[in-house]
Amino acid sequence: MAVAAPSATIRSFSAAMSPSRRLRERMIVRSTGPSVVPILTNLQNTCTTPLPVLRRVADSMTADLRAGLAQEGSSDLKMILSYVDSLPTGDEKGIFYALDLGGTNFRVLRVQLGGKDKRVIDSEFEQVTIPQELMFGTSEELFDFIAMRLANFARKEGGRLHLPNGRKGEIGFTFSFPIKQTSIDSGTLIKWTKGFAVSGTAGKDVVACLNESMERQGVEMHVSALLGHLLGQGTGMMM
Numbered sequence: 001m002a003v004a005a006p007s008a009t010i011r012s013f014s015a016a017m018s019p020s021r022r023l024r025e026r027m028i029v030r031s032t033g034p035s036v037v038p039i040l041t042n043l044q045n046t047c048t049t050p051l052p053v054l055r056r057v058a059d060s061m062t063a064d065l066r067a068g069l070a071q072e073g074s075s076d077l078k079m080i081l082s083y084v085d086s087l088p089t090g091d092e093k094g095i096f097y098a099l100d101l102g103g104t105n106f107r108v109l110r111v112q113l114g115g116k117d118k119r120v121i122d123s124e125f126e127q128v129t130i131p132q133e134l135m136f137g138t139s140e141e142l143f144d145f146i147a148m149r150l151a152n153f154a155r156k157e158g159g160r161l162h163l164p165n166g167r168k169g170e171i172g173f174t175f176s177f178p179i180k181q182t183s184i185d186s187g188t189l190i191k192w193t194k195g196f197a198v199s200g201t202a203g204k205d206v207v208a209c210l211n212e213s214m215e216r217q218g219v220e221m222h223v224s225a226l227l228g229h230l231l232g233q234g235t236g237m238m239m
Contacts, residue, residue: 083184084225090116097169097221099150099210102176103194105129106146108153126153139201143213151219170224175206179228187228 068079098109111123128149134142150171177194181187186205192198201209207223214221 080181082227083181095169097150097154097171098174099146099171100174100176101146102174104135106149108150110153124156135196135198138199139204139209140213142198142201143209144216147210147213147217147219150214150221151217154219154221169221171221172225172227173207173210173223174227177206177228179206181226181228185223185226187226 064075064077065079068075068077069081092113093115095110095112098111100107100109105127107125107127109123109125112121113119114121126149130142130145134145175187177192177196178190179187180190182205186207189201189204189206191202207226211222
């Protein structure tokens with residue numbers, strides 16, 4: 001069996017390529033040649049932001065963030081306090097719930113944590129579509145429906161959560177509508193958006209509305225943390 005020499009193989013392959021492809025191959029070879037290295041090096045040096053400039057930018061942003069948190073209107077960055085003054089340690093163990101009301105759907109989540117060794121042992125979630133009539137109903141009707149579906153979801157737990165007598169389970173509540181948050185577990189509704197026009201809620205504490213509905217539906221939980229949203233503004237945290 002005859003074996004073609006490497007140079008012959010290359011010539012045969014090159015002849016088989018279309019003229020446009022051979023041109024592209026030559027351009028690639030030329031673009032990565034030694035003469036391009038100084039150009040790329042110069043471009044890198046020119047575009048690199050000096051470290052002192054980066055520090056000044058970071059300091060300026062920090063100052064604007066603090067000013068926005070300290071007093072409304074004192075900064076171009078609109079900020080609101082999040083009231084979060086501590087973060088998880090990783091040692092958390094047990095079953096935790098979360099509720100996310102973000103629009104025409106809401107989601108409930110259950111996660112079992114095993115600390116730093118086992119981390120997330122198990123998690124389940126359910127997404128529920130809110131009936132359109134409730135988007136134009138009363139506050140009590142909407143939150144009772146949410147609490148009822150939360151109760152159904154919690155029943156699927158299978159008795160894995162055992163709390164001392166008199167103690168309720170804790171749930172985190174994400175409420176993606178404009179509110180004025182007043183503490184880690186309270187916030188006043190400013191207005192409904194995303195097609196909602198629920199009556200009897202404006203100016204009320206949305207956490208209190210949910211807690212009352214959970215109590216009516218026999219859900220042994222209470223909201224321990226609220227994550228709110230203020231349209232057109234960010235959230236900040238001062239430690």
